Amino acid sequence: MLGAMSVDLNLFDDLVARGLVHDTTDRDTLVERLREPITVYVGFDPTADSLHVGNMIGLMTLRRFQDAGHRVISLAGGATGMVGDPSGKSDERNLLDDDGLAANLAGVVPQLRQFLDFEREGNPAKLLDNRAWTVGYSYLDFLRDVGKHVTVNQMIAKDSVKNRMEGDQGISYTEFSYMLLQGHDFAWLHENEGCEMQMGGSDQWGNIVLGADLVRRRTAKPAYALTWPLLTKADGTKYGKTAGGDTMWLSAERMSPYRFYQGWIQTEDSDVEKLLAQLTLLPMQEVKAIVAEHEAEPHRRIGQRRIAQEITSLVHGKEAAEGAEAASAVVFGGAVSDLSVGALEMLAGEVPSATMNRSDLDQDGNLIELLIGAEIASSKGEATRLLKQNGVSINDTKAAPNASISGSDVLHEKFLIIRKGKKHVSLVEVVG
């Protein structure tokens, strides 16, 4: 346990080694400042009712700071979320209404809590919502306290604004003002929580620096900024999506732990090291060792397995991660027909599943319906097409275009495994 006043001096070097430092305010003075405990914050706007993988770097970085002995604040953007950050966006967004925002906050806040320790002795994490100091703030006061310190010249020089002014979409005054709200957050946290540093993705640099400037102008005290590179895949596209293009949500309702786990398993080799370094808490030394082992025998997918285990258990807990892992072993392990009842029953909670009436067995055409019910296909046309393309298996056998499900296909009197291609699996339970 670290004492209240001692911090891990290796933190900054470790962040660099993990590829988490994109830009900082003057590096030497920042490194010097980090020798003593500092208060830092990262903001998360509740644009949906769940965070996704793209938000994880921020949460994990806060975690690293807390573990190193610093004070961390995660900020829910209840106010900023109502306005919409133009950074990295080419279109004006629709405004959230109050109900939508409240629902989003309700979903996001518990997720923000889960990555940090709010009970930790000496440096418990804090969770704040910027509505607390924004909602009642009068426009006049805002113009005098915040607006007066910022020139429009600076504001329109920001990339986020420039891009929109040069594009054909324009930018509303509302979104244009976003950076002032965010800057004000930093200033408020500085004055009320002793917060000296804000962190974020590299697209946040302009907003963060504006806040840091505001702090300096109002208090003449130093304020620091750190950004990490936006998490991208080897091919340059953003992370946070599965190979299939689905957003990797952190909430189990939006994406089951099994699918989440599978999303990581399908990582390509060239991204293994980066993901281990940036999204897990494994020491860099261990990351290097895993990567070396992985590269020696890439076909064993050691790196992918480790990534999936680590990240799934951070997000969904160890138990859920083990469940997803076991289900994966079942699904990708070998002949389905050899599986025990227990293994099949376990699958039920992990993969998409459907039920089928016993009386529908041996009926012509029952397969098409079942494919739709089991979420293998979204229309009859697609189901037919898949069958024609040899894309569907019942248990371990490819199904012919005119096939139907018969009683003899049912395993243990009860289950049926349907696959689309190699990776999509549904479990069907025969009932009645």
Added chain:
RNA sequence: GGGUCGGUGCCCGAGUGGCCAAAGGGAGCGGACUGUAAAUCCGCCGGCUUCGCCUACGUAGGUUCAAAUCCUACCCGGCCCA
């Protein structure tokens, strides 16, 4: 408020009266090869009771044997002017 340009399938983007369920690209899906990887190649890619029908090119009407394409009104967005 005036002028002007534009709104096409998941995205980008062709199409300016019939040959348009709509070129091309991307994404996605399936197949081959593999390692649940990458790359590559092949096929598919609105729905259905599938030799046909329905729905679809911002919305609502209209002209026409026939409209994504022409007309009218409206809605939304960009740019310029006020």
